[in-house]
Amino acid sequence: MANGYAHPDLLVDSAWVAEHSSDPNIRVVEVDEDVLLYEQGHIPGAIKLDWLVDVQNPVQRDFVDKAGFEKLLSRWGIGKQATVVFYGDKNNWYACYSFWLFSYYGHESLRVMNGGRQKWIDEGRELTREVPSYPQTEYLAAGPDESIRAFRDDVFSILNEQKNGVKSGHALIDVRSPQEYRGEVLHMIGYPQEGAQRAGHVPGAAGIPWGTAANPDGTFKSPDELREIYGGKGVTPDKDVVAYCRIGERSSHTWFVLTHLLGYPRVRNYDGSWTEWGSLVRAPIEKEV
Secondary structure, X not given: OHXXXXXXXXXXXXHHHHHHXXXXXXXXXXXXXXXXXXXXXXXXXXXXXXXOOOOEOOOOXXXXXXXXXXXXXXXXXXXXXXXXXXXXXXXXXXXXXXXHHHHHOOOOOEEEEOOHHHHXXXXXXXXXXXXXXXXXXXXXXXXXXXXXXXXXXXXXXXXXXXXXXXXXXXXXXXXXXXXHHHOOOOOOOOOOOOOOOOOOEOOOOEEOOHHHHEOOOOOEOOHHHHHHHHHOOXXXXXXXXXXXXXXXXXXXXXXXXXXHHOOOOOEEEEOOHHHHHOOXXXXXXXOOO
C-alpha cells in the first residue's frame, strides 16, 4: 500500500490535480468553510460547492434528498463515471464532508486533494476567477447508504449498552475542540451558535479533535501517527465507531481518516451531532468543568 494508507488512491496531490484538472472525466470541486473564498480565486476548471446552500434541505434539518442531489450534479455536468476531486480550506474540512455526502448517495469515484486550498496557494499554483460551465447531464444517484450515517437513536443504543453493563463493541468520538468537549463553551470562538442548549459531551465519548489528524501544511498525518492518535484513545479497528462534532462536518473529516486512510470497517458519522444532542430533553451529558 503506497504511503501505508488503506486506500491511497483516494488521495491525490496538487501536482496530479494541476495535470488532470482539464480532463473531461475529472471534475474538481472546491468547497470551503469560508464560502466567499472561491470568488477570490480557485483552481482552473473547479466548480464551487456552497455547503450553506447547495446541499442543505431548505425546510427541515437535513441535507438534500436523493432527487435534490441528482438535480445538483446534473446541473454541474457530472456523470456517474466522473472522478470528483474535492479540495477546500481549513485542512479540507468541508471537502471531507462533501466526500462523505457523495459516498452516501453512491458516487463511486471520489478523491481528496491532500493539503487542500492552502497548499495549492503555498506552492504558487495558478488561481482563476473564471467560473466554468459544463454540459448538463442526467445524473441518477444510488443509495442512500445508511451504513455510514448514525442517528440519535443509535447513540442512545450505545449508551444503553453501557448502562446495562454490556461489553460494548462501540467507540464514540467527539471531534470538537477540547473547550467544547469539556463543556466550557457551546461553540468554537468566532463561530455562530448553531442551536445547542447545553454544553458538554456524550457520556463515554473520547475527545479527539479532528484537526489532530492533519499536519501544519494541511496534509494528513502518516498512518503510524494516525493509529497512535486514535488507538491511544481506545478507538480501534475492531470497534463500531460513531463520530460527531457540532453539525457533522468536522466529524466527516474523522470519518474519512478512519475509513479510507486507516481502513476501519465500521465508521459512521452522526451528523445530527451536538446541535441535536445538546438540545434533547433528558439526553445524558457529561462535563469536565
